[in-house]
Amino acid sequence: MKLSREEVLHIARLARLGMTGDEVGRMSEQLSHILENFDVLQQVDTAGVPPTAQPNTLQNVLKADEARPSLPQDDVLANAPCREGDFFRVRAVLE
């Protein structure tokens, strides 16, 4: 199980994680080592075994579709790095 620099860069892009050249090298080495050790999972016979997504076997949770009070707009925007009026200011998505 070896993760190449190209694969690391591909995953970093999927995760929207910027990385220096050094970080890419270190990540390739460390992730490869970790995955090699986790390869033991492939030895386990899981034929016919259903996956577990979370442990308390919940099916679904529903609640009434009712309007409830929510946080004041100013509170929600208080941590915004860039605010304009009552909005979060973002960079142009399409350029």
Added chain:
Amino acid sequence: MIDDRQLTIHEAHRMLEKREVSSVELTKAMLKRIKKLEPDVKAIVTITEELALKQARSADDRLASGNGSPLNGIPVLIKDVICTRGVKTTCSSRMLENFIPPYDATVMERLNDCGAVVVGKTNMDEFAMGSSTENSAFFTTHNPWDLGRVPGGSSGGSAAAVAAGEAIYALGSDTGGSIRQPASFCSVTGLKPTYGRVSRYGLVAFASSLDQIGPLTQDVTDAALVLNAIAGYDTRDSTSVDIPVPDYTRCLTGDIKGLRLGVPREYFVEGMQPGVADAVNNAIAKLEELGVNIDREVSLPHTPYALAVYHIIAPSEASANLARYDGVKYGYSCQDADSMWQAMEKTRQYGFGAEVKRRIMLGTYALSAGYYDAWYLKAQKVRTLIRREFDAAFEKYDALVTPTSPTVPFKIGEKIDDPLQMYLSDVCTLPVNIAGLPAISVPAGFADGLPVGLQIIAKPFAEETILKIAHAYQQATDWHTKRAGI
């Protein structure tokens, strides 16, 4: 008298009720102790002196009017992953260094309703990822028993603070052992409740199918008192379960005769320190003296796969949960970029530390096209096998007893460059999260002068069983009363 003794919740409560001390006096003594010890221990990210004194005054008023919850007026520290309205909640990350939550976590509402006095927020591994607090973006917490060693993690600040007497108790969170392993390393009591027992609303999410909030205390009675306050259904956490909350102190009878306990041999892993195995075996012998039936031949054969299962599932969920840190709504935001995507990539590059990035990468990989079946889905299937094995064991045994961690606290710097070695520190605790079970770590002695913890595990929602056993053990031993002496 309150300056040089470490009080439990129930002792402090009695003193408050008898007016031997006021909450303000207790709080001031605690703040004084914090200021004295913090240069050495470094357990606390934010000290909330003003808030604490205000809450202490109102607790004294409540006391005067006669309604005293056992937690009323008692100083507490909160792991910095739990949202506190108006008080910085950093997750020990540069990403949230200046984040001030606009709301309280449900556990905070509950503690506030009880009259708790919040003296501060504790250090942790960044976003609760780690086993030593060395992944904190701010500083490493030192173990009060040996300042050259780690306190464990990720709730290392909470554990070290309770061990040092910087608060009477603390809250932590546990995704793979993050309450129990530091409790073991710092010789305090740490309870991880059943998945669904305590609301996670307002707990900054790491791995949503594994995370739980729980107490770090000086004894089992205190753990029961805190659980009484924080357990229960909450419509704002749809994974919390609507099962009645008993009074957890009522099961603390000291009588554990006839209970059936199993010792799974896979937990005595290769590389376990002999002194740890000795201390745990002595603890098991002590339980036997107290009248429980011990089966030392239990086998849970899928246990060795738990490490890989955990470190596929937890990072996968983390990679999704941490996708929210995009520099737009809150948190660190890099402004020096040419485009939206570059801004986002730089924000995450500078905002996250090395271990968080490693886990985001590992999780993104395990969930990515072409690898999902081989890694994520495979891990989820082995998760089912691990759960089934526990289910079968709990048909024969009331509880399982194991070491909490294979080692005593290690030296600061010893494992930080070897992620896999660090992950092994949680090898005995993470199967419990995989199966969503309740478990406790209690002090069980020392190896070479350093703390060892005993872990007691039960079936879902059987907190009373583990508290009862752990309490009986503490009645018969005095490990939990030993103090680090700083």
